[in-house]
Amino acid sequence: MKADPQAQRRLLDLQAIDTTLNQLAHRRRNLPELAELEALARELSALEDERVRAQVAVDDLDRDIARLEKDVDQVRARKEKNENRLAAGSGPARELEALQHELTSLKRRQSDLEDSELELMEQRETAQAVLDGVQTRLVAARDKREQVERRRDEVLTDIAKEERFKTSARVPLANDLPADLVALYDKIRESSGGLAAALLTGGRCGGCRLDLAAGDKARIRAAAPDEVVRCEECRRIMVRTNESGL
Known part of the structure:
Protein backbone atom coordinates (compact mmCIF):
# COMPACT_ATOMS: atom_id res chain seq x y z
CA MET A 1 0.00 0.00 0.00
CA HIS A 26 -10.54 0.17 30.34
CA ARG A 27 -10.74 2.65 33.19
CA ARG A 28 -14.53 2.63 33.02
CA ARG A 29 -14.65 -1.17 33.17
CA ASN A 30 -12.19 -1.36 36.04
CA LEU A 31 -13.18 1.51 38.30
CA PRO A 32 -12.28 0.68 41.91
CA GLU A 33 -15.70 2.06 42.82
CA LEU A 34 -17.34 -0.80 40.89
CA ALA A 35 -15.52 -3.44 42.92
CA GLU A 36 -16.30 -1.50 46.09
CA LEU A 37 -19.99 -1.37 45.18
CA GLU A 38 -20.04 -5.12 44.56
CA ALA A 39 -18.51 -5.70 47.99
CA LEU A 40 -21.02 -3.32 49.56
CA ALA A 41 -23.88 -5.11 47.82
CA ARG A 42 -22.76 -8.39 49.37
CA GLU A 43 -22.34 -6.72 52.75
CA LEU A 44 -25.80 -5.13 52.56
CA SER A 45 -27.37 -8.44 51.58
CA ALA A 46 -25.74 -10.18 54.54
CA LEU A 47 -26.74 -7.35 56.88
CA GLU A 48 -30.33 -7.47 55.64
CA ASP A 49 -30.44 -11.21 56.35
CA GLU A 50 -29.01 -10.53 59.79
CA ARG A 51 -31.57 -7.79 60.37
CA VAL A 52 -34.43 -10.13 59.45
CA ARG A 53 -33.16 -12.77 61.87
CA ALA A 54 -32.75 -10.18 64.63
CA GLN A 55 -36.24 -8.80 63.97
CA VAL A 56 -37.74 -12.29 64.09
CA ALA A 57 -36.03 -12.88 67.45
CA VAL A 58 -37.52 -9.65 68.84
CA ASP A 59 -40.96 -10.45 67.43
CA ASP A 60 -40.88 -13.96 68.90
CA LEU A 61 -40.00 -12.57 72.31
CA ASP A 62 -42.73 -9.92 72.05
CA ARG A 63 -45.23 -12.67 71.30
CA ASP A 64 -44.05 -14.77 74.26
CA ILE A 65 -44.12 -11.76 76.57
CA ALA A 66 -47.63 -10.87 75.43
CA ARG A 67 -48.74 -14.46 76.11
CA LEU A 68 -47.21 -14.38 79.59
CA GLU A 69 -48.81 -11.01 80.32
CA LYS A 70 -52.18 -12.47 79.38
CA ASP A 71 -51.57 -15.45 81.65
CA VAL A 72 -50.50 -13.13 84.49
CA ASP A 73 -53.65 -11.04 84.03
CA GLN A 74 -55.81 -14.15 84.16
CA VAL A 75 -54.08 -15.42 87.31
CA ARG A 76 -54.27 -12.00 88.90
CA ALA A 77 -57.99 -11.71 88.15
CA ARG A 78 -58.66 -15.19 89.57
CA LYS A 79 -56.58 -14.41 92.66
CA GLU A 80 -58.44 -11.15 93.22
CA LYS A 81 -61.76 -12.95 92.94
CA ASN A 82 -60.70 -15.54 95.51
CA GLU A 83 -59.39 -12.86 97.84
CA ASN A 84 -62.71 -11.06 97.68
CA ARG A 85 -64.61 -14.25 98.43
CA LEU A 86 -62.32 -15.02 101.36
CA ALA A 87 -62.66 -11.48 102.66
CA ALA A 88 -66.44 -11.83 102.55
CA GLY A 89 -66.15 -15.04 104.62
CA SER A 90 -69.33 -16.49 103.11
CA GLY A 91 -69.67 -20.15 102.28
CA PRO A 92 -68.84 -23.47 103.88
CA ALA A 93 -65.55 -23.77 105.75
CA ARG A 94 -64.36 -26.53 103.43
CA GLU A 95 -64.95 -24.31 100.39
CA LEU A 96 -63.16 -21.39 102.06
CA GLU A 97 -60.24 -23.68 102.87
CA ALA A 98 -60.10 -24.80 99.23
CA LEU A 99 -60.11 -21.17 98.15
CA GLN A 100 -57.18 -20.49 100.47
CA HIS A 101 -55.20 -23.38 98.98
CA GLU A 102 -56.02 -22.19 95.46
CA LEU A 103 -55.04 -18.66 96.39
CA THR A 104 -51.65 -19.90 97.62
CA SER A 105 -51.21 -21.81 94.37
CA LEU A 106 -52.25 -18.76 92.31
CA LYS A 107 -49.75 -16.53 94.10
CA ARG A 108 -47.01 -19.03 93.37
CA ARG A 109 -48.18 -19.29 89.77
CA GLN A 110 -48.24 -15.51 89.42
CA SER A 111 -44.73 -15.24 90.85
CA ASP A 112 -43.44 -17.90 88.45
CA LEU A 113 -45.09 -16.21 85.47
CA GLU A 114 -43.77 -12.80 86.45
CA ASP A 115 -40.25 -14.25 86.85
CA SER A 116 -40.50 -15.81 83.40
CA GLU A 117 -41.81 -12.56 81.97
CA LEU A 118 -38.94 -10.64 83.53
CA GLU A 119 -36.45 -13.10 82.07
CA LEU A 120 -38.03 -12.76 78.63
CA MET A 121 -37.97 -8.97 78.91
CA GLU A 122 -34.26 -9.13 79.67
CA GLN A 123 -33.78 -11.38 76.65
CA ARG A 124 -35.80 -8.95 74.57
CA GLU A 125 -33.63 -6.06 75.68
CA THR A 126 -30.57 -7.98 74.50
CA ALA A 127 -32.29 -8.94 71.24
CA GLN A 128 -33.34 -5.34 70.65
CA ALA A 129 -29.77 -4.20 71.19
CA VAL A 130 -28.63 -6.71 68.56
CA LEU A 131 -31.32 -5.47 66.16
CA ASP A 132 -30.39 -1.83 66.79
CA GLY A 133 -26.74 -2.65 66.13
CA VAL A 134 -27.56 -4.35 62.83
CA GLN A 135 -29.78 -1.45 61.76
CA THR A 136 -27.00 1.01 62.61
CA ARG A 137 -24.56 -0.98 60.45
CA LEU A 138 -27.14 -1.10 57.67
CA VAL A 139 -27.55 2.67 57.72
CA ALA A 140 -23.77 3.14 57.66
CA ALA A 141 -23.37 0.70 54.77
CA ARG A 142 -26.14 2.39 52.79
CA ASP A 143 -24.59 5.81 53.39
CA LYS A 144 -21.24 4.45 52.22
CA ARG A 145 -22.88 3.00 49.13
CA GLU A 146 -24.37 6.39 48.29
CA GLN A 147 -20.96 8.03 48.69
CA VAL A 148 -19.29 5.45 46.45
CA GLU A 149 -22.06 5.79 43.87
CA ARG A 150 -21.52 9.56 43.80
CA ARG A 151 -17.78 9.06 43.30
CA ARG A 152 -18.45 6.51 40.56
CA ASP A 153 -20.85 8.85 38.78
CA GLU A 154 -18.41 11.74 38.98
CA VAL A 155 -15.61 9.64 37.50
CA LEU A 156 -17.88 8.28 34.78
CA THR A 157 -18.93 11.81 33.92
CA ASP A 158 -15.30 12.86 33.58
CA ILE A 159 -14.54 9.81 31.44
CA ALA A 160 -17.51 10.48 29.17
CA LYS A 161 -16.46 14.11 28.80
CA GLU A 162 -12.92 13.09 27.82
CA GLU A 163 -14.28 10.48 25.40
CA ARG A 164 -16.46 13.06 23.68
CA PHE A 165 -13.48 15.39 23.37
CA LYS A 166 -11.23 12.69 21.92
CA THR A 167 -13.93 11.39 19.58
CA SER A 168 -14.62 14.88 18.27
CA ALA A 169 -10.92 15.18 17.47
CA ARG A 170 -10.73 11.71 15.90
CA VAL A 171 -13.51 12.11 13.37
CA PRO A 172 -11.99 14.97 11.29
CA LEU A 173 -8.52 13.46 11.56
CA ALA A 174 -9.68 10.06 10.27
CA ASN A 175 -11.73 11.70 7.54
CA ASP A 176 -8.70 13.68 6.38
CA LEU A 177 -6.52 10.58 5.98
Whole structure:
Protein backbone atom coordinates (compact mmCIF):
# COMPACT_ATOMS: atom_id res chain seq x y z
CA MET A 1 0.00 0.00 0.00
CA LYS A 2 1.10 3.54 -0.74
CA ALA A 3 0.44 6.56 1.45
CA ASP A 4 2.01 9.97 1.71
CA PRO A 5 4.71 9.96 4.45
CA GLN A 6 2.98 12.88 6.11
CA ALA A 7 -0.28 10.91 6.21
CA GLN A 8 1.59 8.00 7.75
CA ARG A 9 2.96 10.26 10.48
CA ARG A 10 -0.51 11.64 11.13
CA LEU A 11 -1.60 8.06 11.60
CA LEU A 12 0.33 8.23 14.88
CA ASP A 13 -1.94 11.08 16.01
CA LEU A 14 -4.93 8.88 15.26
CA GLN A 15 -3.29 6.05 17.19
CA ALA A 16 -2.70 8.34 20.16
CA ILE A 17 -6.38 9.26 20.25
CA ASP A 18 -7.48 5.62 19.95
CA THR A 19 -5.04 4.58 22.64
CA THR A 20 -6.50 7.19 24.96
CA LEU A 21 -10.04 6.03 24.12
CA ASN A 22 -9.04 2.44 24.88
CA GLN A 23 -7.52 3.53 28.18
CA LEU A 24 -10.69 5.42 29.07
CA ALA A 25 -12.82 2.37 28.25
CA HIS A 26 -10.54 0.17 30.34
CA ARG A 27 -10.74 2.65 33.19
CA ARG A 28 -14.53 2.63 33.02
CA ARG A 29 -14.65 -1.17 33.17
CA ASN A 30 -12.19 -1.36 36.04
CA LEU A 31 -13.18 1.51 38.30
CA PRO A 32 -12.28 0.68 41.91
CA GLU A 33 -15.70 2.06 42.82
CA LEU A 34 -17.34 -0.80 40.89
CA ALA A 35 -15.52 -3.44 42.92
CA GLU A 36 -16.30 -1.50 46.09
CA LEU A 37 -19.99 -1.37 45.18
CA GLU A 38 -20.04 -5.12 44.56
CA ALA A 39 -18.51 -5.70 47.99
CA LEU A 40 -21.02 -3.32 49.56
CA ALA A 41 -23.88 -5.11 47.82
CA ARG A 42 -22.76 -8.39 49.37
CA GLU A 43 -22.34 -6.72 52.75
CA LEU A 44 -25.80 -5.13 52.56
CA SER A 45 -27.37 -8.44 51.58
CA ALA A 46 -25.74 -10.18 54.54
CA LEU A 47 -26.74 -7.35 56.88
CA GLU A 48 -30.33 -7.47 55.64
CA ASP A 49 -30.44 -11.21 56.35
CA GLU A 50 -29.01 -10.53 59.79
CA ARG A 51 -31.57 -7.79 60.37
CA VAL A 52 -34.43 -10.13 59.45
CA ARG A 53 -33.16 -12.77 61.87
CA ALA A 54 -32.75 -10.18 64.63
CA GLN A 55 -36.24 -8.80 63.97
CA VAL A 56 -37.74 -12.29 64.09
CA ALA A 57 -36.03 -12.88 67.45
CA VAL A 58 -37.52 -9.65 68.84
CA ASP A 59 -40.96 -10.45 67.43
CA ASP A 60 -40.88 -13.96 68.90
CA LEU A 61 -40.00 -12.57 72.31
CA ASP A 62 -42.73 -9.92 72.05
CA ARG A 63 -45.23 -12.67 71.30
CA ASP A 64 -44.05 -14.77 74.26
CA ILE A 65 -44.12 -11.76 76.57
CA ALA A 66 -47.63 -10.87 75.43
CA ARG A 67 -48.74 -14.46 76.11
CA LEU A 68 -47.21 -14.38 79.59
CA GLU A 69 -48.81 -11.01 80.32
CA LYS A 70 -52.18 -12.47 79.38
CA ASP A 71 -51.57 -15.45 81.65
CA VAL A 72 -50.50 -13.13 84.49
CA ASP A 73 -53.65 -11.04 84.03
CA GLN A 74 -55.81 -14.15 84.16
CA VAL A 75 -54.08 -15.42 87.31
CA ARG A 76 -54.27 -12.00 88.90
CA ALA A 77 -57.99 -11.71 88.15
CA ARG A 78 -58.66 -15.19 89.57
CA LYS A 79 -56.58 -14.41 92.66
CA GLU A 80 -58.44 -11.15 93.22
CA LYS A 81 -61.76 -12.95 92.94
CA ASN A 82 -60.70 -15.54 95.51
CA GLU A 83 -59.39 -12.86 97.84
CA ASN A 84 -62.71 -11.06 97.68
CA ARG A 85 -64.61 -14.25 98.43
CA LEU A 86 -62.32 -15.02 101.36
CA ALA A 87 -62.66 -11.48 102.66
CA ALA A 88 -66.44 -11.83 102.55
CA GLY A 89 -66.15 -15.04 104.62
CA SER A 90 -69.33 -16.49 103.11
CA GLY A 91 -69.67 -20.15 102.28
CA PRO A 92 -68.84 -23.47 103.88
CA ALA A 93 -65.55 -23.77 105.75
CA ARG A 94 -64.36 -26.53 103.43
CA GLU A 95 -64.95 -24.31 100.39
CA LEU A 96 -63.16 -21.39 102.06
CA GLU A 97 -60.24 -23.68 102.87
CA ALA A 98 -60.10 -24.80 99.23
CA LEU A 99 -60.11 -21.17 98.15
CA GLN A 100 -57.18 -20.49 100.47
CA HIS A 101 -55.20 -23.38 98.98
CA GLU A 102 -56.02 -22.19 95.46
CA LEU A 103 -55.04 -18.66 96.39
CA THR A 104 -51.65 -19.90 97.62
CA SER A 105 -51.21 -21.81 94.37
CA LEU A 106 -52.25 -18.76 92.31
CA LYS A 107 -49.75 -16.53 94.10
CA ARG A 108 -47.01 -19.03 93.37
CA ARG A 109 -48.18 -19.29 89.77
CA GLN A 110 -48.24 -15.51 89.42
CA SER A 111 -44.73 -15.24 90.85
CA ASP A 112 -43.44 -17.90 88.45
CA LEU A 113 -45.09 -16.21 85.47
CA GLU A 114 -43.77 -12.80 86.45
CA ASP A 115 -40.25 -14.25 86.85
CA SER A 116 -40.50 -15.81 83.40
CA GLU A 117 -41.81 -12.56 81.97
CA LEU A 118 -38.94 -10.64 83.53
CA GLU A 119 -36.45 -13.10 82.07
CA LEU A 120 -38.03 -12.76 78.63
CA MET A 121 -37.97 -8.97 78.91
CA GLU A 122 -34.26 -9.13 79.67
CA GLN A 123 -33.78 -11.38 76.65
CA ARG A 124 -35.80 -8.95 74.57
CA GLU A 125 -33.63 -6.06 75.68
CA THR A 126 -30.57 -7.98 74.50
CA ALA A 127 -32.29 -8.94 71.24
CA GLN A 128 -33.34 -5.34 70.65
CA ALA A 129 -29.77 -4.20 71.19
CA VAL A 130 -28.63 -6.71 68.56
CA LEU A 131 -31.32 -5.47 66.16
CA ASP A 132 -30.39 -1.83 66.79
CA GLY A 133 -26.74 -2.65 66.13
CA VAL A 134 -27.56 -4.35 62.83
CA GLN A 135 -29.78 -1.45 61.76
CA THR A 136 -27.00 1.01 62.61
CA ARG A 137 -24.56 -0.98 60.45
CA LEU A 138 -27.14 -1.10 57.67
CA VAL A 139 -27.55 2.67 57.72
CA ALA A 140 -23.77 3.14 57.66
CA ALA A 141 -23.37 0.70 54.77
CA ARG A 142 -26.14 2.39 52.79
CA ASP A 143 -24.59 5.81 53.39
CA LYS A 144 -21.24 4.45 52.22
CA ARG A 145 -22.88 3.00 49.13
CA GLU A 146 -24.37 6.39 48.29
CA GLN A 147 -20.96 8.03 48.69
CA VAL A 148 -19.29 5.45 46.45
CA GLU A 149 -22.06 5.79 43.87
CA ARG A 150 -21.52 9.56 43.80
CA ARG A 151 -17.78 9.06 43.30
CA ARG A 152 -18.45 6.51 40.56
CA ASP A 153 -20.85 8.85 38.78
CA GLU A 154 -18.41 11.74 38.98
CA VAL A 155 -15.61 9.64 37.50
CA LEU A 156 -17.88 8.28 34.78
CA THR A 157 -18.93 11.81 33.92
CA ASP A 158 -15.30 12.86 33.58
CA ILE A 159 -14.54 9.81 31.44
CA ALA A 160 -17.51 10.48 29.17
CA LYS A 161 -16.46 14.11 28.80
CA GLU A 162 -12.92 13.09 27.82
CA GLU A 163 -14.28 10.48 25.40
CA ARG A 164 -16.46 13.06 23.68
CA PHE A 165 -13.48 15.39 23.37
CA LYS A 166 -11.23 12.69 21.92
CA THR A 167 -13.93 11.39 19.58
CA SER A 168 -14.62 14.88 18.27
CA ALA A 169 -10.92 15.18 17.47
CA ARG A 170 -10.73 11.71 15.90
CA VAL A 171 -13.51 12.11 13.37
CA PRO A 172 -11.99 14.97 11.29
CA LEU A 173 -8.52 13.46 11.56
CA ALA A 174 -9.68 10.06 10.27
CA ASN A 175 -11.73 11.70 7.54
CA ASP A 176 -8.70 13.68 6.38
CA LEU A 177 -6.52 10.58 5.98
CA PRO A 178 -6.64 8.24 2.97
CA ALA A 179 -9.58 5.89 3.34
CA ASP A 180 -7.60 2.79 2.44
CA LEU A 181 -4.91 3.66 4.99
CA VAL A 182 -7.50 4.14 7.72
CA ALA A 183 -9.22 0.88 6.72
CA LEU A 184 -5.93 -1.00 7.04
CA TYR A 185 -5.19 0.73 10.33
CA ASP A 186 -8.61 -0.16 11.76
CA LYS A 187 -8.29 -3.79 10.65
CA ILE A 188 -4.90 -4.14 12.32
CA ARG A 189 -6.11 -2.37 15.43
CA GLU A 190 -8.99 -4.81 15.85
CA SER A 191 -6.68 -7.81 15.63
CA SER A 192 -3.74 -6.49 17.64
CA GLY A 193 -5.23 -5.27 20.88
CA GLY A 194 -5.79 -1.69 19.81
CA LEU A 195 -2.28 -0.79 18.67
CA ALA A 196 -1.99 -0.63 14.88
CA ALA A 197 0.65 2.02 14.13
CA ALA A 198 3.89 2.77 15.94
CA LEU A 199 7.15 4.56 15.38
CA LEU A 200 10.16 2.74 14.04
CA THR A 201 12.91 4.07 16.32
CA GLY A 202 16.53 3.00 16.47
CA GLY A 203 15.82 -0.07 14.38
CA ARG A 204 13.14 -1.25 16.81
CA CYS A 205 9.42 -1.66 16.17
CA GLY A 206 7.42 0.50 18.55
CA GLY A 207 4.61 -2.02 18.49
CA CYS A 208 6.20 -5.29 19.58
CA ARG A 209 9.40 -3.63 20.92
CA LEU A 210 11.59 -6.06 19.00
CA ASP A 211 14.75 -5.10 17.14
CA LEU A 212 14.50 -5.58 13.42
CA ALA A 213 16.69 -8.16 11.74
CA ALA A 214 19.30 -6.91 9.30
CA GLY A 215 17.26 -8.22 6.39
CA ASP A 216 14.17 -6.36 7.52
CA LYS A 217 16.14 -3.15 7.88
CA ALA A 218 17.50 -3.56 4.36
CA ARG A 219 14.00 -4.19 3.03
CA ILE A 220 12.64 -1.07 4.70
CA ARG A 221 15.59 1.06 3.56
CA ALA A 222 14.86 0.01 0.01
CA ALA A 223 11.15 0.81 0.30
CA ALA A 224 9.89 4.08 -1.19
CA PRO A 225 9.05 6.84 1.31
CA ASP A 226 5.34 6.46 0.51
CA GLU A 227 5.39 2.69 0.98
CA VAL A 228 3.46 1.57 4.05
CA VAL A 229 5.81 -0.85 5.82
CA ARG A 230 4.77 -3.38 8.43
CA CYS A 231 6.62 -5.28 11.09
CA GLU A 232 7.26 -8.90 10.17
CA GLU A 233 6.73 -9.94 13.81
CA CYS A 234 3.58 -8.11 14.91
CA ARG A 235 2.31 -6.93 11.50
CA ARG A 236 1.73 -3.42 12.76
CA ILE A 237 2.35 -0.38 10.60
CA MET A 238 5.80 1.09 11.28
CA VAL A 239 6.04 4.84 10.71
CA ARG A 240 9.48 5.94 9.59
CA THR A 241 11.25 9.13 10.67
CA ASN A 242 14.84 10.37 10.73
CA GLU A 243 15.25 8.51 14.04
CA SER A 244 14.26 5.13 12.62
CA GLY A 245 17.87 3.93 12.67
CA LEU A 246 17.89 2.43 9.22
